[in-house]
Amino acid sequence: MTPKFRHSPPFLALLIFMFAMPSEAHAAKISELVEVDLGDQFVRFFSLQDAAIRHILLGCLFMGINFGLLGSFVVVRRMALVGDTLSHAVLPGVAVGFLFTMSKEPWAILLGATMAGLLGAATVSWIQRSTRLKQDAALGMVLASFFAVGICLIKMIERIPSVNRSGLDHFFYGQAAALGRADLWMMGGTAVLSTIIVVLLYRPLLATSFDQVFARSIGLPERMLFHLLMLLLALAIVVALQAVGALMVSAMLITPATTAFLLTKRMHVMLCLATGLAIAAGMLGAFLSFVGEGLVSHTLPTGPSMALCAGGFFLLAFLFSPHHGLVSRYRRHLSQTRQITVENTLKAIYRAMESDRFKEEGIAVRRLAGDARETFEETMKRLRLLVRDGLATFASARGEVIYLTPEGLQHASRVVRNHRLWELYLTNEADYDADHVHADAEKVEHILGEDQVMELERYLDYPEQDPHGKRIPSLRDTQRLPLRDLAVKEEEVEP
Amino acid sequence: MNHLIPPFDAYRVFVEPWTINLSQTLLMTSIALIVALSAALIGNYLVLRRMSMLGDAISHSALPGIVIAFLVSGSRDSFALTIGALVAGIVTTVLIEFIHRRSIVKVDAAIGIVFSMLFALGVLLIELAPHTDLDPDCVLFGQLEWLGVHASSDPMKALFASSQFQLLFGVFILTAALNLTFFKELLVSSFDPLLAGAQGFRPTLIHYSMMCMLSLVVVSAFEAVGAILVIAMLILPAATAYLLTNRLRTMITLSITHAVISTIGGIHLAVWLDCPASACMVIAGTFFFCIAWFIHTRPSRQVDDTQETESLTSSAESELAPQ
DSSP: OHHHHHSSOHHHHHHHHHOOTTHHHHHHHHHHOOOOOHHHHHHHHHTTHHHHHHHHHHHHHHHHHHHHHHHHHHHHTTOOOOHHHHHHHHHHHHHHHHHHHHHHHHHHHHHOOOHHHHHHHHHHHHHHHHSSSSSSHHHHHHHHHHHHHHHHHHHHHHOOOOOTTHHHHHOOOOOOOOHOOHHHHHHHHHHHHHHHHHHHHTHHHHHHHHHHHHHHHHHOOHHHHHHHHHHHHHHHHHHHHHHHHHHHHHHHHHHHHHHHHHHHOOHHHHHHHHHHHHHHHHHHHHHHHHHHHHSSSSSOOOOHHHHHHHHHHHHHHHOOOOOOOOOHHHHHHHHHHHHHHHHHHHHHHHHHHTTTOOOOOOEEEEHHHHHOOHHHHHHHHHHHHHHHSSEEEETTTTEEEEEEEEHHHHHHHHHHHHHHHHHHHHHSSOOOOOOGHOOOOOOHHTOOOOHHHHHHHHHHSSSSSSSSOOOOOOOOHHHHHHHHHHHHHHHHHHH | OTTTTTOHHOOOOOIIHTTTTTHHHHHHHHHHHHHHHHHHHHHHHHHHTTTTHHHHHHHHHHHHHHHHHHHOOSSHHHHHHHHHHHHHHHHHHHEEEEEEEHOOOOOOHHHHHHHHHHHHHHHHHHHHHOOOOHHHHHHSOOOOOHHHTTTSHHHHHHHSSSSSHHHHHHHHHHHHHHHHHHHHHHHHHHHHHHHHHHOOHHHHHHHHHHHHHHHHHHHHHHHHHHHHHHHHHHHHHHHHHHOOSHHHHHHHHHHHHHHHHHHHHHHOOOOOTOOOHHHHHHHHHHHHHHHHHHHHHHHGGOOOOHHHHHHHHOOOOOOHTOO
């Protein structure tokens, strides 16, 4: 591919480079410096001998700070795709900046690109405010139309004779080839600037990001803060674009921030996490592409490998994040389902004992199976869960008979107590019919906490019987065990 | 500076394309028109469903699909590559839905992550695979002019024989046919998914079929207009029409009009500025959008936003009422 774009027209080369191979040239630079040997690559990377490696690691640090901080705000404001739009919309600014000085002045191009980015962001919010088009359409239109203008401008610039247009190609090209000192200064400068602004304006930014109405009501200049954020974002994107390319810009902006979003609920934690993740993904990606060159013995692009590292972190968080992770939630769901099965089985045993008026301690498994209308094996399977939890024991001497342990009995009375109190609450307070309350209580019994149950009991004035005339186990029943007591009480309740 | 914009020469811009370069202009215009029309048709629903950026996402994430199809089939046959890109487009849609339904990640972040990851994967695959003779510029940037170069003695015949044109034409016919056949379903599910569900349509099915269609349109439009500008072909006509009307039928008609005039205007602009035709079509389209925007924001037309949305919904219902 490399020879191919040498032959293609410069503007195409520039664009391909910008979008497809953000740092090929950079990688080429590194691999020229080293012999392609895996072990050697490791040593070289970690000993930081090469200036190029030191520069790219420093670049990752600054870019991580920029994108971690700004990306978090972008993600919580639900405008994640603004990064994608801005990184394309700066193109006409690059061309205009070039036209202004007719040479490759970094400051002019930086200024032009930032202005174009800011103009793009302003246009997006203007379209949203003045029409009924939504953000997605506005972003897409600004992206494509700015980009089209940029393409045409660059094409026109190429036709100007007397202009050293290699400068313009060089803007994306050469500076990506090796992060120079000037780039690092610019990246470092924007990183410091965004850190200062985010720290100083943390509360106003927080308020406007989460609750615009509230922010306006306490007199915050909401629109100004938005444009400040967009200015910082445009700056950060432009300096990163020079170094690594548009693809990586939008990936690195939102992926670490979204990963952090999955991991925490606090904004300041999210900012720190996103920054750390962005830095880590950048460095890991640089390392992998550097080492990978030793494996495939040709150059590897750095940008995509950084983006994919960030994507790997996101995947891990998506699966294993303690609160929101897919696997964690599935395991939580499984343990909840198991808990509910256990409690329902306990309740069934309690009911069976109750209908015997607690005279028998053991309950035949066949009888439980009959009550639940399931096969013997199914019931045994459920009962084995109880035995494993130490809530019941099988009495092998008398055949398939189950005994509740003291803990089992306590737990069973607790569940039954929850169930019946809730039924009573629904009939007495919520005006349910007595024959409609069972299904609801069936769900609620598993999630009522101890405090809630006591409050419920107090509220219902320490009732003895549920709507169906059954006795509600008291708090003491759930704490004490003797079966005989239950039997005695059952006698008292019966007329 | 004077060299920047070529002098405007009406004869060169308006007459020459239709006399001296007639065959080439006809070729370019017909391909551009077909792409613009299929994109505009499906774009209406994208804008209404607030999923405009999906077009951008699918056009980027098609890259790994194209690379894998190339590696598997070993040819640059445009049919195999289209299948690869189509699969990648559908995978993108499913992944986006999965991430945003199964976690607290919002849909915009899900779109951004999925397509940039897939695109990064595609670039890496190109680098890793030995001797991949794929040229990303033909995927990312259109070559409308290049298509015209093929004009031989009988350009129209060559055009109809080229597999790319057949593909584009097939996609256009399919888009138009589906649009006509399932107009009612698309209408209801775009404005009121709940009502659509209650009437026995299947919103999920409609959503996924639309995404398949979108992938097809985007992928087939690649070679002509490029992956980045195709989003403009999708959104600009629909967005312009959306500013001018409250009825879906009118909106579709307007968007088709917009697509046609911005295509033709863009081609003339390209002749004048000597720039890529796809970019000029987008610029022309943007110009017409700006006119619509100006008309829309005139003080006399300023209506309460919620009121407009309501009237749009009720018009959706009233269009349904007779049936």
